[in-house]
Amino acid sequence: MERTVNNKAWFLVLPVLVLVAFSAIIPLMTVVNYSVQDTFGNNQFFWAGLDWFQDVLESDRFWDALGRNLIFSAIILAIEIPLGIYIALNMPRKGWGVPVCLVLMALPLLIPWNVVGTIWQVFGRVDIGLLGRTLASMGIDYNYVQDPVDAWLTIIVMDVWHWTSLVVLLCYAGLVSIPDAYYQAARIDGASRWSVFRFIQLPKMGRVLLIAVLLRFMDSFMIYTEPFVVTGGGPGNETTFLSIDLVKMAIGQFDVGPAAAMSLVYFLIVLSLSWVFYTVMTNQGQETGK
Amino acid sequence: MARIDLDHIRHSYLANPVNDDDFALKEVHHSFDDGGAYALLGPSGCGKTSLLNIISGLVQPSRGRILFDGADVTQLSTERRNIAQVFQFPVIYDTMTVYDNLAFPLRNRGVPEADISRRVNETLEVIGLADRARKRARGLTADQKQKISLGRGLVRSDVNAILFDEPLTVIDPHMKWQLRSQLKELHKRFGYTMVYVTHDQTEALTFADTVVVMYEGEIVQIGSPAELFERPSHTFVGYFIGSPGMNVLPVTLEGGTARLGSLSISLPGAATAAAGARTELGVRPEYVRIGRDGVPMKLRAVEDIGRHKIVRGSIEGCELAAIVPEGDEIPADPHVRFDPRGINIYADSWRQTLRA
Known part of the structure; x- marks a missing residue:
């Protein structure tokens, strides 16, 4: 068949292009614009070149926040992924327990981020919170406002409580799609419980797990609302993640230039990590399709 | 290899079955001889897969016993029964x-690695996948995957039986034929007891020496392919086997004559049936002769399918199909006769013997 070359078809993309321009490209360009200029208000701008970028990349503040982000993501992935798999494996496959479990699992996902933050903020308070009071009455010195370890623990437990459900639901979907014949064949082959998990369930969950890891990593890497509500980045800067720092800088201190430079760097980090995940995932897909 | 006895097996998926309708398997009492090739043939939902799973131990029967070579295995686990099963969809x-797939059942049973290597390599030769031993199993085609499923059974030299649950469903048509003949070859070479579940009559008739036809939870006939064709013992067997299926006409019996409306058909022998029984005459399309004499037939359609023609019409308002050789003329005013060799009489769907 002969291919028709018609460049007019590009015009069909125009409406989307306009939409994307207004929603993404133009705001992004504004940020780029801020990142290379300095302003003292009154709409007066001075060219600053790459100074802001240099400032950001040379500041401990940025690297500390980035470090905290990476540690936080690593910890919650290390907890949520295995825990999610474990819960999914133990959820009922049929009967009245299925809808009950699914609803219970979906519940935390339906709560708005800042409400989750508020819940835990109140829950952990030493003066009135159920958790805080209980721990205090047990003689445990817990105070997320003053102790960095307690603050981290609170945020991690909160995130696990909020998001493990997502991993559970994804894994559960992967598990129920495994035909019975696999389990029957495994019984005939004399496979142990561990072998069934290792050679049937885990490989069949592989793709959804990858999606779960990607979603949980991205989300935790960009976390803002919950720690902002619970600790506000404190004590000190102990729970100040990149996003929190960015807001502090841009809105609290009105350092538009450095904030714009920092958000661009942040954006590039997220973008490149997404690209890595995307490449891994599509490679995985090709291997399966062979 | 083993002889498998099913001793009054009944099975229900309900907790407290009361009457016959609650049972997916009404009552199966049958023996599979050591080294026999059997097909379990029947429509979807007739209980053939349930029966297979009861043999393999994936399902515990509600009633009855299963014996392998005379030993009761009803309470034994699937693993202990030592059978192989190939499922509808390839399980790998x-x-x-590929090598590790075949080694898996042996490793689970703690067989020494040297024996595993020998057994697996032998099996790879048998199923013709020796050149792919080190390849990842997931990259293979459906028929190769089915061979792996089969191979995982064959590596255990002492399997009691190999069970197949519609194993060719997902295989391409041209590979089906090849795989089927390989299975037959395997049976001839090693003499495994094989039970093959299918709803495809061609598969059943070509694979098995003995075909077990099931219908609504019970066995309606056990016989060689020829017996099933010539002497269907239940009207269902008549419908289900053959293309088109057997013509079944409601008749009343008067000794050596069957009456269909105003017509009378003379039978090769005298038939008797219990009073009040529903009596029917069954004749395969292959035994319906079309010509100028006999019973007038109302012609509806002629389907030319190449080797022969299928003539469809009715006599006395009853549907009738006939098979006519390709060259034969069909008269404008067709009449039919039934070849006496092909006439079967049924009372309440079960075949009656005719007295000469």
């Missing part, structure tokens, strides 16, 4: 190589 362990 995706992340393993």
Whole structure:
């Protein structure tokens, strides 16, 4: 068949292009614009070149926040992924327990981020919170406002409580799609419980797990609302993640230039990590399709 | 290899079955001889897969016993029964190589690695996948995957039986024929007891020496392909086997004559049936002769399918199909006669013997 070359078809993309321009490209360009200029208000701008970028990349503040982000993501992935798999494996496959479990699992996902933050903020308070009071009455010195370890623990437990459900639901979907014949064949082959998990369930969950890891990593890497509500980045800067720092800088201190430079760097980090995940995932897909 | 006895097996998926309708398997009492090739043939939902799973131990029967070579295995687990089963959809362990797939059942049983290597390599030769031993199993085609499923059974030299649950469903048509003949070859060479579940009559008739036809939870006939064709013992067997299926006409019996409306058909022998029984005459399309004499037939359609023609019409308002050789003329005013060799009489769907 002969291919028709018609460049007019590009015009069909125009409406989307306009939409994307207004929603993404133009705001992004504004940020780029801020990142290379300095302003003292009154709409007066001075060219600053790459100074802001240099400032950001040379500041401990940025690297500390980035470090905290990476540690936080690593910890919650290390907890949520295995825990999610474990819960999914133990959820009922049929009967009245299925809808009950699914609803219970979906519940935390339906709560708005800042409400989750508020819940835990109140829950952990030493003066009135159920958790805080209980721990205090047990003689445990817990105070997320003053102790960095307690603050981290609170945020991690909160995130696990909020998001493990997502991993559970994804894994559960992967598990129920495994035909019975696999389990029957495994019984005939004399496979142990561990072998069934290792050679049937885990490989069949592989793709959804990858999606779960990607979603949980991205989300935790960009976390803002919950720690902002619970600790506000404190004590000190102990729970100040990149996003929190960015807001502090841009809105609290009105350092538009450095904030714009920092958000661009942040954006590039997220973008490149997404690209890595995307490449891994599509490679995985090709291997399966062979 | 083993002889398998099914001793009054009944099975229900309900907790407290009361009457016959609650049972998916009404009552099966049958023996599979050591080294026999059997097909379990029947429509979807007739209980053939349930029966297979009861043999393999994936399902515990509600009533009755299963014996392997005379030993009661009803309470034994699937693993202990030592059978192989090939499922409708290929089951392979995706992340393993072909070799490791075959080695898996042996490793689970703690067989020494040297024996495993010998057994697996032998089996790879048998199923013709020796050149792919080190390849990942998931990259293979459907028929190769089915061979791996089969191979995982064959590696255990002492399997009691190999059970197949519609194993060719997902295989391409041209591979089906090839795989089927390979299975037959395997049976001839090693003399495994094989039970093959299918709803495809061609598969059943070509694979098995003995075909077990099931219908609504019970066995309606056990016989060689020829017996099933010539002497269907239940009207269902008549419908189900053959294309088109057997013509079944409601008749009343008067000794050596069957009456269909105003017509009378003379039978090769005298038939008797219990009073009040529903009596029917069954004749395969192959035994319906079309010519100028006999019973007038109302012609509806002629389907030319190449080797022969299928003539469809009715006599006395009853549907009738006939098979006519390709060259034969069909008269404008067709009449039919039934070849006496092909006439069967049924009372309440079960075949009656005719007295000469």
